[in-house]
Amino acid sequence: MKKSERYFLAAGLLTALFLAFMVSPFASKAPDGLERVSENHGFNIQSGPVWHSSLIPGYVFPGIKNRILAKGLAGAAGTLCVFIIGFSFSYIINRRKKGKLSIVKRIKEEQPETKPAGIQEGNDNRNR
């Protein structure tokens, strides 16, 4: 990959982090489309969340009093988290494709950690 391409990709990631950290605390707090419709038509009574172990519920970083900082940190943490999952997922898949056997065995054990993890967790929860 050329240098200019690397710079462009790095700029993309920095833009995402900037948006999440600096801009998202100032985003509109009004209810979104579905929330608005559910409020207007009286079906916004939820059963309450089933999953209680979210690390950063509601995009507010826990333990930080400043709301702007809490939301910015939550956004940056989520952006990095999603980037790392997406990058390592495609990195691992690409390595496998090339048939680099030394790494394949290790990855086979790690693989549930990458992409299908979320889906499987969803499944477990549903069966509970």
Add this chain to the structure above:
Amino acid sequence: MHIPDGFVSGQINAAAFAVTAAVGAVAVAKAKKSLKEKQVPLLGITAAFVFAAQMLNFPIAGGTSGHFLGALLAMILLGPLNGFLVMSIVITVQCLVFADGGITALGTNIFNMGLIAGLGGYVVFRFLLAVLPFIFKGGTLGDRDGKSNKAGEVREVISSDVSGSINMKNPERAGWLLPSVAVASWFSVVTASAFCALELALSGTSPFGIVFPAMVGVHSLIGIGEAVITTGVVSIVFAARPELVPVWGKVLRTRMGDN
């Protein structure tokens, strides 16, 4: 449009979960075979951008806000199946880490905002890209020599950089990329909201006659924001580093019926 727990019935959640798991499995299998090296960082960065941009709620009419979805953007940058994987990662993290969208509705949310929003938009995108040059250029669609190319530079870039084998045979098509993206991204949000409304109605949460027009109405406004952001990002990538998007070599060359 993140559906919380308790809005959609168990059967629909289970069915949507089964569909998304199956599509996810196909996407992973396909990626194992054909994911290009250039797409490795791009996949992570697209996911990061979609996540960050989804946090930026913008106000629309009547004390309501909307936010970017990004499914079509991901599919345009990475191809439909990889784009679907990006959306699955984003929505799963939102659900598990940020409690945004119910865990029981995770499959349904990935179905609506990943599969339907992405595919609904992508079908429109490919259709427009195939039809618009034909309508406006009086049938130069079959002109595989690319004689009448204003977008000659674009052709140069794509043919030299994407890969040795790709030749931009149909340069007029590149000129229609952004209009197609704009219209298709509007459709992507509206289609997703229509499916969301349908699921709510089938679950008995709200009558179809009420929830369908309400959802589609609000999201046809939100779709304008989607169109602005998606078109903006695509135009930046297309102007600056189109060779980072291997998919475009194929998309922009393809003739009608080659899909």
